[in-house]
Structure formats: structure tokens, C-alpha cells
Amino acid sequence: MANEVTTAAGSAGELVAAEIISRLIIDAAYAGAVMPPLCRVADIGAETTNTVEFPKWPLLSAADLTEGTDASNTAVNTTSVSVTADEAGLMITVTDMLLNSAVTGGLEPYATELGKALASKIDTDLLAEVADFTNSVGTSGTNISEANFLLALYTLENGNAVGPFVAVLHPVQISDLRAALAATTGAVWGGPSAPAADLGALTSLYGVDIFQSTNCASVNSGDADRQGVMMPMGNQSGLAYVIKVGAKTELERNASLRATEIVVTAVYGDECVNTAANGGVKIITDHE
Numbered sequence: 193m194a195n196e197v198t199t200a201a202g203s204a205g206e207l208v209a210a211e212i213i214s215r216l217i218i219d220a221a222y223a224g225a226v227m228p229p230l231c232r233v234a235d236i237g238a239e240t241t242n243t244v245e246f247p248k249w250p251l252l253s254a255a256d257l258t259e260g261t262d263a264s265n266t267a268v269n270t271t272s273v274s275v276t277a278d279e280a281g282l283m284i285t286v287t288d289m290l291l292n293s294a295v296t297g298g299l300e301p302y303a304t305e306l307g308k309a310l311a312s313k314i315d316t317d318l319l320a321e322v323a324d325f326t327n328s329v330g331t332s333g334t335n336i337s338e339a340n341f342l343l344a345l346y347t348l349e350n351g352n353a354v355g356p357f358v359a360v361l362h363p364v365q366i367s368d369l370r371a372a373l374a375a376t377t378g379a380v381w382g383g384p385s386a387p388a389a390d391l392g393a394l395t396s397l398y399g400v401d402i403f404q405s406t407n408c409a410s411v412n413s414g415d416a417d418r419q420g421v422m423m424p425m426g427n428q429s430g431l432a433y434v435i436k437v438g439a440k441t442e443l444e445r446n447a448s449l450r451a452t453e454i455v456v457t458a459v460y461g462d463e464c465v466n467t468a469a470n471g472g473v474k475i476i477t478d479h480e
Contacts, residue, residue, distance in 0.1 A: 216300055217456050220307025221439040226405045227318040230358050230423075231431040232465065236277065237438070244434050245272040246465040273465040277436035280313055281457030282306065288450040303441075306456045310439055315407040317462045319360065321431055322421040323409065324464035327351070328474040332417050335368040336361070336477035338376065344422040344473045345398060351469025354428045357400045361420035362408035365477055369397075401425075410479060417479050423472030430471020434461035 234244045248271045257263055286302055329343045330336060341359070348357055361369070395402060400422065409419045423429050436459035444453040464471070 216303035217307040217310075217441045217454075218439045220304045221310045221314075221456075221458075224308045224311030225314050226360065226403050226407075227315045227431070228433050230360065230403070230425050230429065231318060231433045232427050232429045233433050233435065234275075235435045237436060242278070242436055242459070242461075243274055243276045244432075244461070245274055246432055246463075247272045248466065273432075273463060275432050275434045275461040275463040275465065277434045277459050277461035279457055279459045280310070280317075281455065282309055283453055283455040285446070285449070285451045285453050288452075302454060306441075306454060307439065310456055310458060312407060314433075314458070314460065314462075315405055316409075318431055318433060319405065319407050319419075319421070320409055321462055321464040322419055322472065322474055323411070324467050325421070325423075325430060325472045325474045326467045327469045327472075328476055330417075330475050330477040332412050332476065333478050335372070336365045336420075336475065337372050338369070340475060340477065341369060341397065341400075341422075344475055345400060347469050347473045348422060348424070353424050353470035355399075356425050357422060358403060358425045359397075359400050359420065359422040359475070360403045360405055360408065361475065362418040363404055363406060364480060365408070365418055365420050365475065366402065366404055368477065373397075411476060415479060417476050420475040420477075421472055422475060424470070428470075430464055430466035430468070432461075432463050432465045434463075436460060 232246070234246075236242070236244060250268065250270070252266065252268070284302060284306065327347050329347065330340045344359070345357065348355075408421075411417050411419045423431065437457070439456060439458050441457075442455045444455070446453060466472075
């Protein structure tokens with residue numbers, strides 16, 4: 193670009209600063225993203241494609257056999273779900289007047305916020321795919337209950353889902369679940385008579401690890417409800433995350449503007465590749 197000098201052509205000090213800023217952004221992006229470690233992940237960074245095909249196997253059944261009699265052949269027709277990675281990112285311009293005299297020019301806070309913004313975008317995209325799950329628990333306009341949580345768990349188990357299981361809930365859902373547990377006179381398996389007293393941040397309940405995210409989608413008329421999810425973790429998850437290029441940063445100096453542009457991008461894809469009960473269950477409950 194005319195009248196601009198990039199860090200690639202700048203001084204050694206600028207190159208050092210760029211490397212530090214890049215590391216800060218990448219660290220913040222990976223630390224801030226909740227969903228990718230919980231999903232089925234395919235890394236295609238070294239492949240000459242932006243698309244991954246996730247096969248879907250039909251449910252197979254075994255049968256009794258008779259000695260001396262040929263076993264009949266079972267036709268197996270697999271289908272697949274295609275996930276294509278595309279680019280996402282953002283750019284900010286930080287003026288010299290806002291910078292301090294540190295070696296990185298005071299860009300550290302901006303780098304952290306950029307990383308968090310990218311992480312939020314990734315989580316928002318993955319959590320939006322929860323809408324594709326066929327099975328759902330909860331009632332619109334009604335707070336989440338312990339019964340909702342247990343029904344989601346049963347739905348996974350009854351669908352022959354393979355654990356371990358995780359739940360990702362909006363803070364309001366977690367708050368309402370704490371209140372529901374605190375009000376009960378029963379006890380969580382192996383837990384105290386007043387479960388919420390010891391559960392704290394609800395890191396685990398009935399063997400299901402719970403994660404909190406404000407990026408759980410608002411759903412239904414007037415954004416009346418929040419949409420959380422309970423699902424198998426990792427390769428058994430119904431949600432898939434495809435990585436083509438991880439968090440990447442570039443700094444560009446705009447001398448005439450007396451400012452520095454910071455650009456952060458990533459190339460990834462997301463999709464619900466298994467909508468059935470063994471892939472995941474929506475948890476839809478009151479927004480407030």
C-alpha cells in the first residue's frame with residue numbers, strides 16, 4: 193500500500209515487536225476458545241484442500257448364525273457431511289497517541305483483545321451448529337432444572353452415545369441450575385444433601401463436565417431462550433471443527449496516519465456432522 197511500511201521491511205525492533213504481539217494474540221485466542229477442544233477436530237493445514245468429508249455410518253445389527261449355513265450379507269451404505277474451512281478475522285488500527293514506551297509500543301492489551309475476539313467468533317460459530325441436533329430438552333420460557341439436565345444425559349445414553357459427556361451452558365442456565373440444586377432436598381450421587389454448596393462453579397455434575405459460554409445462541413421468538421448443549425466429547429461429538437490455518441497475525445505501519453494496523457485471521461470450518469441422539473442434545477431454557 194502506498195505510503196505505508198510493513199514490519200517485514202522495518203527495523204529489527206519492529207520485527208521483535210511483531211513476534212511478541214503475534215504470540216500474545218495466538219495465546220489469547222487459544223486460551224479463550226471453549227469449544228474446539230470439546231469437538232471432533234480435523235487439521236488439514238498440510239493438505240491441498242479446504243474441505244473434509246465426515247463419514248456417517250448406518251446402525252448395524254448382528255444376528256444368530258446357523259452352523260453350515262452362509263451368513264447373509266449386510267449392505268452398508270455410508271453417507272458423509274462436508275465441512276469447508278473459510279476465513280474469519282478482524283483488523284484494528286492503534287494510533288501512536290495511545291501507545292506507551294514499552295518495547296511492543298503498548299500493543300499488548302490490544303493483542304489480547306484481538307485474540308479473545310477471534311476465540312469468541314469460533315465459539316459462536318460452533319455453538320450455532322447446536323441448532324441442528326434433532327433431540328432437545330427444556331421448555332421455552334422456563335428455567336433449566338435438574339430434571340432437564342438428567343433428561344439430556346439419559347437421551348445421550350439411550351441413543352448409545354459414547355462418553356465422556358460434556359455440557360456447554362450459558363451463564364444464566366448455570367445460575368438457574370445452581371439454584372435448582374440448592375433448592376432440592378435430595379443428594380447428587382455421592383454428593384452432599386445440599387449439592388450446590390459443594391458444586392461451586394458446577395465443573396461436573398452426574399459425571400458430566402460443565403463449561404460456561406456467553407456465546408450460547410439466543411433462540412425462539414424475541415430471543416426468549418438460551419440454547420446450550422450436552423454431547424460426547426472429542427471424536428464422538430456431533431460437532432466438527434476443521435482447522436486449515438490457525439490464528440495468524442500481521443502488523444503494518446501506516447506512517448502517514450501515525451498508527452499501526454493489527455490484523456488477525458484464521459481459516460476454519462464448523463458443522464454438525466451427526467444430528468442424532470448419539471451426537472448431542474440441545475438444552476433450550478429461559479433467557480433470563
